[in-house]
Amino acid sequence: MISTKQRAYLRSLANQIDPIFQVGKGGIEAPFIRQVEDALEKRELIKIHILENSGMDAREAHDQLVSAIGCEGIQIIGSKIVLYKESKNNKKIELPRR
Template identity: 60%
Template sequence: MITSKQRSYLRGLANKIQPIFQIGKNDIEETFIKQINDALTARELIKITVLETSDYTAREASDLLCKKLKCEGVQAIGRKFVLYRRSKDNAKIELPV
């Protein structure tokens, strides 16, 4: 679990990154979940856009992915959300204590 101070720090970092995935009309499938898992392993912090054609809101998609991937939902605003998971082997982001 991350603290509110750490969440705030991650939100600041997320402002500078572009979304690398989009969730559209199709359900969130296993292959998509694997791609997000790989991206989290490589980057730790990723941003995802939910298209208007999707059945999910940004918060719903974030909650679902967090449950399946054991990651933290940092932020969900409008149609975008940010996920974070600390890399076990190659941690790049140093969180404030």
């Protein structure tokens, strides 16, 4: 679990990145979840865009991904969500102390 200060720090980092995934009409299935897990292992912080034709809103997609992957949901703004998971092998982001 991350603190409010750490969450704010990650939100500031997320402002500078573009979405690398889109959730479309295919929804969220096992192959998509594996791709997101791999991206989180490499980058630690990712942004995902939820398209209107996906049939779900950003909150539903966020909750489904967080529970499936075990990552931290950092932010939901409009149709974009930001996820964070500390990498085991490629640690790049140094979080501030709690």
